[in-house]
Amino acid sequence: MALFVLLHDAFQGGWVWRQTARELRDLGHEVHTPSFAGRTLPFGPDNADSPSKAALDNLVRYFEAENLRDVALVCSGWSGLLGPALAEALPTAVRTLIFWDAVLPEPGRSFMEVCPEDLAAAIDGNSESTEVAPFVSGPLNWLECGEDTASLLAPFPRRAFTEPYAGPARGRWPRALFIHSPETDAPGSPFTRDMVEASGMPWLELDMYEYPLLGRAQELARLLVSQAAPGASRNFNGCSRNTMPHEMRMQYCSHYRRRHELAVAGERIDA
Numbered sequence: 001m002a003l004f005v006l007l008h009d010a011f012q013g014g015w016v017w018r019q020t021a022r023e024l025r026d027l028g029h030e031v032h033t034p035s036f037a038g039r040t041l042p043f044g045p046d047n048a049d050s051p052s053k054a055a056l057d058n059l060v061r062y063f064e065a066e067n068l069r070d071v072a073l074v075c076s077g078w079s080g081l082l083g084p085a086l087a088e089a090l091p092t093a094v095r096t097l098i099f100w101d102a103v104l105p106e107p108g109r110s111f112m113e114v115c116p117e118d119l120a121a122a123i124d125g126n127s128e129s130t131e132v133a134p135f136v137s138g139p140l141n142w143l144e145c146g147e148d149t150a151s152l153l154a155p156f157p158r159r160a161f162t163e164p165y166a167g168p169a170r171g172r173w174p175r176a177l178f179i180h181s182p183e184t185d186a187p188g189s190p191f192t193r194d195m196v197e198a199s200g201m202p203w204l205e206l207d208m209y210e211y212p213l214l215g216r217a218q219e220l221a222r223l224l225v226s227q228a229a230p231g232a233s234r235n236f237n238g239c240s241r242n243t244m245p246h247e248m249r250m251q252y253c254s255h256y257r258r259r260h261e262l263a264v265a266g267e268r269i270d271a
């Protein structure tokens with residue numbers, strides 16, 4: 001059994017993971033979906049200078065209260081800023097960092113400086129004084145943010161997007177990998193691929209935009225389990241050295257599928 005903690009994006013709460021959490025529990029795993037901000041845990045005036053520190057403190061308290069250890073920590077969107085910092089604050093708590101289309105933080109640089117330009121423009125366009133009005137981007141929009149849950153979104157401090165990241169550099173992170181949900185027409189998709197490839201971080205693709213709603217949650221849960229299992233993917237550097245079985249690589253990695261198709265085509269030509 002693996003232990004998962006799923007971190008939500010800005011404007012959201014732990015509720016956004018409910019369907020994926022259900023699938024993971026059905027597979028026999030323990031899952032936590034804490035809210036570090038949002039309507040149930042709003043930022044107050046005392047947090048104005050560093051909302052990310054306030055969110056991190058909330059998570060540290062949660063981990064300590066639940067006595068969580070050896071966790072696969074899944075970060076989405078803005079919460080990519082929190083994952084490495086949480087792993088540094090609680091070294092025995094986080095075994096694996098999984099960035100699901102989450103920002104890859106860089107010391108001294110803000111979210112606005114490392115996110116896609118179209119996302120930064122959306123943040124600017126929705127800014128109202130010290131707050132950013134809620135909007136949704138990325139695959140979680142397709143997972144949960146329909147009409148029945150849009151009312152649960154909450155404003156987020158603009159400072160959370162502009163304050164410099166103060167957590168550890170990449171060389172001090174625990175084992176980490178990236179899951180990218182490509183969308184052909186999304187301006188941020190090529191940016192994300194280039195960013196992850198430049199980082200040298202192991203990564204996989206999972207198309208969250210073409211599956212039925214229930215199927216997407218199931219596919220994501222299975223992929224998370226495959227990467228959180230003890231010993232999974234410890235020896236790969238990029239998708240070419242992934243230790244997943246052939247069938248799973250065919251399902252989850254578009255680059256592996258393309259290489260396989262080219263190899264099969266070459267065999268036909270040689271024949």
